[in-house]
Amino acid sequence: MAIEVRVPTILRSYTGGAKVVEGAGDSLSALIDDLDARHSGIKGRLITAEGGLHRFVNIYVNDEDVRFLGALDAKLNDGDSITILPAVAGGALGFAAAAALLGR
Amino acid sequence: MCLATRRVANWFGNVNAVLTIDSSIVRAIVAHARRDHPDEACGVVAGPIGSDVPTRHIPMDNAARSMTFYEFDSMEHLRVWREMDDNDEEPVVIYHSHTATEAYPSRTDVSFAGEPGAHYLLVSTREPDSEEIRSFRIVDGVVTEEEVNIVDATVKS
Numbered sequence: 001m002a003i004e005v006r007v008p009t010i011l012r013s014y015t016g017g018a019k020v021v022e023g024a025g026d027s028l029s030a031l032i033d034d035l036d037a038r039h040s041g042i043k044g045r046l047i048t049a050e051g052g053l054h055r056f057v058n059i060y061v062n063d064e065d066v067r068f069l070g071a072l073d074a075k076l077n078d079g080d081s082i083t084i085l086p087a088v089a090g091g092a093l094g095f096a097a098a099a100a101l102l103g104r
Numbered sequence: 105m106c107l108a109t110r111r112v113a114n115w116f117g118n119v120n121a122v123l124t125i126d127s128s129i130v131r132a133i134v135a136h137a138r139r140d141h142p143d144e145a146c147g148v149v150a151g152p153i154g155s156d157v158p159t160r161h162i163p164m165d166n167a168a169r170s171m172t173f174y175e176f177d178s179m180e181h182l183r184v185w186r187e188m189d190d191n192d193e194e195p196v197v198i199y200h201s202h203t204a205t206e207a208y209p210s211r212t213d214v215s216f217a218g219e220p221g222a223h224y225l226l227v228s229t230r231e232p233d234s235e236e237i238r239s240f241r242i243v244d245g246v247v248t249e250e251e252v253n254i255v256d257a258t259v260k261s
Contacts (some may be wrong), residue, residue, distance in 0.1 A: 010218050055214060058178045065178045085185055086218020088164075091144050092202045092210050099187035 003031060006083040012087055014042040023082075028059065029072040031082065046084070047072075058085045121250040123223045123239040125149070125197065129161050130254055134235050136163045137201035137227045146174040149189050149197035158175075158196040158223075166200075174200045175211070197239075199225035207236040209247050217242035223250070 005021050007014075012075045015021050021039065025031035036043035048054050052071070060083040066074045076082075129149055137145045146166050149158035162184055167177040188194060198219060202210075207226035210218070215225060220243045228236040241248045 008218070056218060058181060060178075060182050063182070063183075067178070083182065083185075084180060086220070087175065087178075088146070088181060088198060089168075089173070089175035089215060089216045090200060090210065090213035091168070091170065091173035092205045093170070093189055093212055 004081045005031070005035065006081070008086055009044055010086055011042060013085065014039040014045070014102070025099060026076055027072070028066055028074040028082075029077055032072075040083055041057060056087055057089050059083070060085070111122045114128065121248065122253050123158075123197065123225065123243075123250055124156075124255055125158050125225075127254050127256050129158060132161045132163075132235065133199055133225070134227060134237070137203075140166065140201070141229045142171045142203045143169055143202055144174040144201050146176065146198075146200040148195045149199070150191070150223075151191050151196035153194045155163070156196060156222050164206065168215050171203055174214040178192045195219055195222050201228065201229050201230050205230065207238040209240055209242060211220075214242055214245055215246060217218040225252075233243065 003023050004026070007019055007021060012018065021035070023031045023035045023038070025034050032043050032046055046054055046057055046059070053059065053066070061069055061074055062081055066072075069075075079102065080096050133147065134184075136147060139145070144166055145163070147161065149156045150160040150162060164184070165177045165180055166174040168175045177183075185195075196222045200213075202208075202248040205228065207228040209224060209226065213224070213226075220241075224242050226238050226240070231237075237252055239250050239252045241250060
């Protein structure tokens with residue numbers, strides 16, 4: 001199953017500079033495992049040590065934020081397009097409080 | 105303190121340690137920051153890929169609507185990034201305001217900074233009648249201040 005994945009600048013060190021790579025999997029978590037097998041280390045930038053989606057990235061399936069599709073359990077189909085974007089966030093607030101506010 | 109920071113920037117040897125930006129865009133960013141004060145305001149200035157010239161100001165919603173935190177709305181973020189892709193543009197400047205503190209990246213700003221190619225512009229609106237405007241590169245957690253060169257020529261308004 002071929003799924004197109006659009007990779008942001010900050011993660012292209014894992015993909016040999018490629019902006020778009022292919023992956024496979026019937027769920028987001030299976031796709032990320034497949035990506036990690038092809039591009040070693042990328043999983044650690046997407047998933048926390050606790051096993052959840054990292055707060056620093058947004059992942060979209062076609063035009064939907066995966067957080068509204070079941071996050072790592074989001075179902076994927078052949079021909080889906082995945083976009084990864086680094087979250088744009090910040091502010092004067094302390095980091096721990098910001099992370100808690102985001103709840104992810 | 106400003107001078108000391110600039111010296112650090114030179115020490116790191118950033119060859120392009122300057123943000124050149126049109127005065128009309130700076131005025132629009134400041135107006136956005138004032139409008140949303142005391143909440144933090146945020147947005148992007150897009151420019152042609154590889155040009156390092158910010159030409160198209162895109163004010164973004166602060167989905168957090170907070171005085172101490174900003175976050176792009178995830179759907180608006182996707183839409184604007186796709187639009188830039190279609191136009192062969194990239195985010196040359198990512199800006200936000202601090203409304204009660206100085207225009208210097210907080211630890212939170214540094215942790216989240218995910219666009220190594222962008223100039224991170226900060227505007228402080230803590231003084232009611234003047235703004236502090238400063239620009240930084242944030243790469244792998246390292247903050248490098250750069251000069252802001254405000255010009256009148258890059259954009260037709």
